[in-house]
Structure formats: structure tokens, C-alpha cells
Amino acid sequence: MPRTSHVTRNRFEYEDEGKVAYLEFETDDLGWITLLRTEVPNELRGRGIAGELVRTAFEYAREHRLRVDVLCPLAADYLKRHPELRGDSSVS
Numbered sequence: 001m002p003r004t005s006h007v008t009r010n011r012f013e014y015e016d017e018g019k020v021a022y023l024e025f026e027t028d029d030l031g032w033i034t035l036l037r038t039e040v041p042n043e044l045r046g047r048g049i050a051g052e053l054v055r056t057a058f059e060y061a062r063e064h065r066l067r068v069d070v071l072c073p074l075a076a077d078y079l080k081r082h083p084e085l086r087g088d089s090s091v092s
Contacts, residue, residue, distance in 0.1 A: 010025060012056045014049050018041050019041040020027075021053065022048065023037070023038045023054065024036040035071060035072045037071075038075060054075045054078045062087055
């Protein structure tokens with residue numbers, strides 16, 4: 001089964017072999033996106049999928065001119081290791 005990646009109303013998702021990894025988020029009317037939590041099934045771990053989800057979230061924020069609030073510990077750790085993601089987006 002081919003893997004797919006897409007954005008739903010409140011999640012960035014990655015699907016492979018019927019398993020879904022995701023990064024939950026919220027947006028508000030003030031121009032913020034809040035990254036809440038990441039979940040990757042055991043079967044998908046170790047492939048860099050969580051990092052891909054975080055990178056997708058920052059690209060989404062940049063494209064939609066959103067400021068980013070990072071509550072998810074995994075996303076915060078990834079951001080520390082990849083400060084280039086900050087780009088033009090305001091991160092708290």
C-alpha cells in the first residue's frame with residue numbers, strides 16, 4: 001500500500017501500510033498555529049516520520065503566514081536541532 005501524507009482540519013498526517021502518524025495542531029483567528037502533540041505508531045518509528053511532520057508544520061505555517069507556538073516536546077526538540085526551520089515565522 002502506498003504511503004500518503006496530508007493535512008486534515010487539525011492534524012498533519014502520514015500514512016503507511018494502514019498505520020497513521022500525526023502531529024496535532026490548532027490555529028486561531030490571531031494568526032497562530034499551536035503544535036500540540038505527535039504520535040507515531042511503533043511500526044513506523046525510526047524512519048524520521050516525526051521530523052517530516054514537524055517540517056511540514058513549519059512549511060504550512062510559512063505558507064499561511066502563521067506564527068508558531070510549540071507545545072509538543074518532540075517538535076520543540078526537533079526545532080532545537082534544526083533552527084533553520086524558524087525562517088521567517090515567529091516561534092514561541
